[in-house]
Amino acid sequence: MSDEKKTILVVDDDEDFLFQQKVQLEAAGYKVITAPGSKAARALLRTSRPDMAVIDLMMEEMDAGFTLCREIKKTYPDCPVVICTGVANETGMAFDAATDEERAWVKADALLDKPVRFEQLRREIERLIH
Amino acid sequence: METLKLLVCDDEMGMRMGVARALRDFSVDIPDVDESVRFQVELAETGEEALQKIAADPPQILLLDLKLPGISGLDVLEELHEKDIETLTVMITAYASIETAVRATKQGAYDFLAKPFTPTELKSTVTKAAKHLMVARQARRLAQEKRQVRFQFISVLAHELKAPINAVEGYLNVVRDGTIGDNPEIMNQIVFRCLDRIQGMRKMIGDLLDLTRIESGQKRREMERVDAGDMAERAIETLLPDAQARSIAIELHKNGDLALWADKGELEIILNNLVSNAVKYNKDNGRVDVLLSRDGEFLTIAVKDTGIGMTRDEAAKLFNDFVRIKNSSTSGILGSGLGLSIVKKLAMLYEGKVKVESEPGEGSTFTVTLKDTAPQQAPTEALAADPHPASDAP
Numbered sequence: 001m002s003d004e005k006k007t008i009l010v011v012d013d014d015e016d017f018l019f020q021q022k023v024q025l026e027a028a029g030y031k032v033i034t035a036p037g038s039k040a041a042r043a044l045l046r047t048s049r050p051d052m053a054v055i056d057l058m059m060e061e062m063d064a065g066f067t068l069c070r071e072i073k074k075t076y077p078d079c080p081v082v083i084c085t086g087v088a089n090e091t092g093m094a095f096d097a098a099t100d101e102e103r104a105w106v107k108a109d110a111l112l113d114k115p116v117r118f119e120q121l122r123r124e125i126e127r128l129i130h
Numbered sequence: 131m132e133t134l135k136l137l138v139c140d141d142e143m144g145m146r147m148g149v150a151r152a153l154r155d156f157s158v159d160i161p162d163v164d165e166s167v168r169f170q171v172e173l174a175e176t177g178e179e180a181l182q183k184i185a186a187d188p189p190q191i192l193l194l195d196l197k198l199p200g201i202s203g204l205d206v207l208e209e210l211h212e213k214d215i216e217t218l219t220v221m222i223t224a225y226a227s228i229e230t231a232v233r234a235t236k237q238g239a240y241d242f243l244a245k246p247f248t249p250t251e252l253k254s255t256v257t258k259a260a261k262h263l264m265v266a267r268q269a270r271r272l273a274q275e276k277r278q279v280r281f282q283f284i285s286v287l288a289h290e291l292k293a294p295i296n297a298v299e300g301y302l303n304v305v306r307d308g309t310i311g312d313n314p315e316i317m318n319q320i321v322f323r324c325l326d327r328i329q330g331m332r333k334m335i336g337d338l339l340d341l342t343r344i345e346s347g348q349k350r351r352e353m354e355r356v357d358a359g360d361m362a363e364r365a366i367e368t369l370l371p372d373a374q375a376r377s378i379a380i381e382l383h384k385n386g387d388l389a390l391w392a393d394k395g396e397l398e399i400i401l402n403n404l405v406s407n408a409v410k411y412n413k414d415n416g417r418v419d420v421l422l423s424r425d426g427e428f429l430t431i432a433v434k435d436t437g438i439g440m441t442r443d444e445a446a447k448l449f450n451d452f453v454r455i456k457n458s459s460t461s462g463i464l465g466s467g468l469g470l471s472i473v474k475k476l477a478m479l480y481e482g483k484v485k486v487e488s489e490p491g492e493g494s495t496f497t498v499t500l501k502d503t504a505p506q507q508a509p510t511e512a513l514a515a516d517p518h519p520a521s522d523a524p
Contacts, residue, residue, distance in 0.1 A: 016297035016323060020304050023320075027311040115300065118309045 005031040006129055009050035011041040011068065012084070013059045017114075021054065024118045030125075038068040049076060052129050054121065057085035057095075069108050080128035081107070082121070086114035131157070132165050134260055137172045137189040139180035139206065140222060141199050145245075146173045149193060152249040158257045163268045167260045177201040181209055188215050191259050193243070196223040196230065204230070207237040218259050286452045290334060290467065294327040326464060334466035340399060341451075341468055344475050351393040351479075353505045358397065358429055359388040362420050365401035369409055377415045380405070385423040390502035396476050401431065403469040404496050408435035410463055411494070427502050428482075434495040439488045448486060449474040473498060 008030045012018045015036060022032045033048060035041035037059050053072050057065035069081045083106070087095065097103045097111045110124045138149045150171045157168040172189060174180035177198045184192070192210075196203040203221060210217060221234050224245040231242065240262065243255050301320045310316050359382075366380050373380050401420075408418040416436040423430050440448070444455045452467035454460070473496075474484045480500040488494035 014293075014297070016300060016327070019319075019323065020300045023313075023316050024304060024309040027309060027313075115296065115303075118304070118307055 005029065006051040007031045007033060007048065008125070009033050009035070009041065009044065009048075009053040010055075011035045011038060011053065011059070011065075012056040013037050014056070017056075017084075021118075021121070025125075028122060038064040041068055042071065045072065045075060050079060052125060053079060053081045054125075055081060055083055057083050057087050066106070069106075073107055080109045082110045082112060082124050082128070083108045084112045084114055084116050084121070088113050132167045132264070133170050134167055134191060134263065135172065135187070135189040136169045136191040136193065136256070137174060137180060137183060137217075138193045139174040139177065139198070139203070140193070140195040141175055141197075142195075143175075145195070145222075146175070148249075149252060152252050153256065156253055156256075158253075158260060160261050160264050162261065163264045165264060167264065169256065169260075177203065177206040180206055184210065184215060184217065188217055190218060190263055191256065192217045192219045193256075194219050194221055194239075196221055196234070204233060204237065207234060207239060211237045218263055220255055220259060283451060287338070290452060291331065294331040297327045298324050330464040330466070333464075334468065337466045337468040337472060340472055341475070344396075344472065344479070351396070353391050353393055355389050356392045356394055356397055357389050358392075358401075358422055358431065359384045361394070361397050362401050362405075362422055362431070365398065365405050366420065368402065369405050372406075373409045373418070376409075376412070378409055378412050378418060379416075380409070380418040380420065383419060383421045385421070387424055388422050388429065390429050390500060391504050392480070392500070392502075396479065400473050400476050400498060403473050404431065404433040404498065407469060407496070408433045408437065408494075410465070411435065411460070412437035416493075424502075429500045429502055430497060431500070432495055432497045434493065436493040439490045439492050439494050440486075441488075441490055445486050445488050445494075449484060470496075 008025055010018055010021045010025070010032060011034070012021075013036055018034050018036065022034055025032045033044060033050065035044050038055075039060065041055070053069075055065050055068055055072075057063065059065065061067070065083050065085065069083060072079055072081055083095075083097075085095075095102070095106060095111055097106045097108050103109070109128050112120060112124065136153065138146050140146050140149075150173065153169045153171050157166050159166045169191075172183060174183055178200050180192070180194070183189075194203045194206055198206075203223075207219060207221075210219065218240045219238065220241045220243050221231075221239045222243050222245055223230070234242075240259060241255055243252065247255075301324050304310055305317070305320065310320075362382055362384075366382060370380065405418065405420060412418065412435050418436075419432075419434040421430075421432040421434065423432075438460065440455055447453050448455070449470050451471045453471070454465055454467040470484075477484050477498050477500060481503070482498060482500040484496070484498050486494055486496050
């Protein structure tokens with residue numbers, strides 16, 4: 001990691017999750033900006049350029065995270081996106097972004113199931129941020 | 131118009147034709163279920179033929195002669211009973227002895243029609259059977275709907291109860307993993323957020339218990355003369371610390387005689403929920419006006435706030451279970467989503483109404499109207515003297 005702090009955008013409608021990730025990522029040496037939904041995230045993305053995004057899937061709409069992910073990739077093609085979701089837990093539907101084929105339609109660089117262990121998230125971030 | 135299938139099993143052709151003719155253009159209104167019924171008549175000459183037809187396509191009503199050339203009417207009845215076929219059977223009989231009547235009833239016969247009968251007698255018996263069928267069907271459907279609503283309620287409830295547990299678990303994991311460094315300020319925030327979520331969960335469980343008590347009707351209502359003005363003063367007093375912390379002023383306006391027949395606990399829940407919402411969803415430095423007034427036998431409680439308000443669409447769903455308006459102004463406000471649903475259910479116990487008028491960003495006014503009705507009798511003594519008052523008999 002360079003001396004300059006990397007900025008991570010965290011988007012989730014669960015304010016406790018948002019707070020937990022924020023304090024942990026800050027302690028790990030990142031600059032964190034947060035948004036409580038994809039609408040707020042969109043507004044934030046107009047003024048800031050994150051080095052990476054960690055976003056929830058089910059927010060305003062069931063697939064708000066997928067839509068937001070596409071938009072982030074369109075605006076900042078180099079910005080890695082991790083989707084953190086409890087969808088498997090809540091609906092039984094499972095998604096992954098482990099293979100190229102899955103990534104081709106999910107568009108995210110990684111998918112993590114909630115509850116997310118911070119070590120796991122940090123590993124993904126370190127792997128994806130250069 | 132509902133069509134019920136009716137099978138006539140009788141070895142006399144005249145009888146079969148007579149029934150078919152009498153019921154051909156006959157229809158009957160069943161006001162209990164708001165439906166009218168007509169009959170599609172099928173005929174069978176013997177018990178064997180009847181069983182065949184029933185197996186192929188069971189009728190809702192069976193007119194069954196007791197005395198048949200092959201197997202008897204009772205045999206047919208027994209077979210239906212064994213196979214658990216849901217057909218309402220009316221026995222046609224010229225000379226029903228008490229014993230046969232008892233046997234037939236045991237096998238599930240619903241009614242008897244004595245031979246010879248007039249078309250009017252036939253129609254009246256068939257009408258009775260049809261009414262029974264339709265009411266039973268309606269009851270089944272309602273029970274099914276109720277199960278569905280219950281199921282939905284439980285699954286939402288499970289989700290709502292899981293959310294605070296997930297949050298607290300998340301915080302505890304953060305502390306256990308030591309991934310936040312040693313900033314005491316953050317640690318402090320974590321503790322307070324955990325306590326907030328636990329408090330929210332406790333409130334939800336309390337609301338849930340209120341709701342179950344109201345819906346099950348198990349809680350004995352203690353109706354007495356209650357002054358709504360005094361009750362409102364007390365509710366305001368309870369919520370004053372929360373209001374003062376955010377510089378919100380609460381003012382009570384009383385108009386007219388505010389005494390009514392009510393259960394104190396119920397009135398307290400209504401007032402507390404309304405005033406607490408008015409504070410919770412207000413803006414700092416806002417105000418809350420509680421207006422109590424009487425119009426004849428109706429008492430009106432109006433709680434007006436200068437809070438965040440809501441759109442018409444949001445207002446429309448507000449009084450349902452677990453509805454919480456989710457937007458940027460409500461994030462950070464904890465609530466069970468049950469409070470207003472409870473208020474509505476309680477108001478209904480008083481033949482009352484609830485409504486909300488709101489302007490997004492400007493504020494809302496919640497109005498609850500309660501009817502002041504004296505209880506029918508002094509409940510405690512009357513119940514103790516006679517658990518089944520004679521006045522309940524039809």
